[in-house]
Amino acid sequence: MTEQPQRRTTRQRTAIREFLSxxxxxxxxxxxxxxxxxxxxxxxxxxxxxxxxxMAEAGDVDMVRTADGESAYRRCTTxxxxxxxxxxxxxxxxxxxxxxxxxxxxxxxxxxxxxxVTHDVELYGLCASCGARTVT
Amino acid sequence: MTEQPQRRTTRQRTAIREFLSxxxxxxxxxxxxxxxxxxxxxxxxxxxxxxxxxMAEAGDVDMVRTADGESAYRRCTTxxxxxxxxxxxxxxxxxxxxxxxxxxxxxxxxxxxxxxVTHDVELYGLCASCGARTVT
DNA sequence: GTCTTCATGAGAATGATTATCGATCACAAT
DNA sequence: ATTGTGATCGATAATCATTCTCATGAAGAC
Numbered sequence: 001m002t003e004q005p006q007r008r009t010t011r012q013r014t015a016i017r018e019f020l021s022x023x024x025x026x027x028x029x030x031x032x033x034x035x036x037x038x039x040x041x042x043x044x045x046x047x048x049x050x051x052x053x054x055m056a057e058a059g060d061v062d063m064v065r066t067a068d069g070e071s072a073y074r075r076c077t078t079x080x081x082x083x084x085x086x087x088x089x090x091x092x093x094x095x096x097x098x099x100x101x102x103x104x105x106x107x108x109x110x111x112x113x114x115x116x117v118t119h120d121v122e123l124y125g126l127c128a129s130c131g132a133r134t135v136t
Numbered sequence: 137m138t139e140q141p142q143r144r145t146t147r148q149r150t151a152i153r154e155f156l157s158x159x160x161x162x163x164x165x166x167x168x169x170x171x172x173x174x175x176x177x178x179x180x181x182x183x184x185x186x187x188x189x190x191m192a193e194a195g196d197v198d199m200v201r202t203a204d205g206e207s208a209y210r211r212c213t214t215x216x217x218x219x220x221x222x223x224x225x226x227x228x229x230x231x232x233x234x235x236x237x238x239x240x241x242x243x244x245x246x247x248x249x250x251x252x253v254t255h256d257v258e259l260y261g262l263c264a265s266c267g268a269r270t271v272t
Numbered sequence: 273g274t275c276t277t278c279a280t281g282a283g284a285a286t287g288a289t290t291a292t293c294g295a296t297c298a299c300a301a302t
Numbered sequence: 303a304t305t306g307t308g309a310t311c312g313a314t315a316a317t318c319a320t321t322c323t324c325a326t327g328a329a330g331a332c
Contacts, residue, residue: 117261125253
């Protein structure tokens with residue numbers, strides 16, 4: 001049904017994949033583009049967007065929206081459904097599994113007669129090191 | 137510290153507030169602007185954005201991001217912190233309180249050494265009537 | 273090597289949101 | 303009712319992330 005067009009292995013796609021693997025946390029398309037170029041890897045911005053989108057659909061990367069509405073991508077170490085705890089200051093990210101939340105979501109949905117329910121759950125905070133640095 | 141400038145009651149602000157009260161579910165700034173004008177209420181787009189932002193900060197309205205990154209606003213009936221269960225098809229929205237989630241978030245945060253934690257939790261699904269209409 | 277087709281990328285286009293800044297209006301005091 | 307003052311408005315220009323266009327380049331099949 002979903003006819004997947006063939007995926008080719010190009011220098012650019014490899015570069016993006018490796019960059020994300022090395023990064024660990026979330027990066028925006030703009031950042032990836034800029035940093036790849038700075039690192040001597042000529043690549044077009046459009047390509048970065050296209051590739052990230054494709055990877056996100058394929059489940060190779062995770063996507064979240066930053067507070068100002070930009071999309072940020074990250075290589076998933078955990079496959080399957082999970083959530084994130086992101087440091088508001090340095091961007092460090094922890095992947096989280098939460099059976100509690102899944103269960104809760106399912107219950108609530110049922111209570112209200114909703115079906116086919118998905119959810120977005122993201123936690124934002126200050127990680128240990130950033131928190132220590134910031135004197136409130 | 138946070139010196140709030142005085143808030144004046146203008147025709148435009150009233151119009152927006154009333155529009156949202158009547159709407160019930162989420163509307164984007166663009167929609168609000170367009171519909172208010174269509175309804176014979178001259179108002180500037182900039183004003184709509186400014187007002188919505190102010191109202192959101194004051195907690196008078198709720199803000200969520202749509203899938204394509206637009207901001208949508210809604211008059212809150214529940215004051216204080218809460219989440220939403222939004223119908224993917226018709227936009228109907230239920231407000232939800234979830235102590236479980238709050239507690240879970242706090243726990244996770246602590247476990248990972250994060251402080252100052254906030255969270256975004258939104259559920260999307262098909263409401264009873266839309267679900268019935270959609271034959272999978 | 274050749275061919276077919278997908279991928280690339282520079283730049284233009286889109287579209288939401290924000291900034292600008294003089295004109296206007298709300299409102300407290302006269 | 304009039305006035306003074308600063309908040310507010312709004313048309314429009316400016317931003318900025320993201321998407322589109324389409325001619326050129328490269329992958330993979332044979």
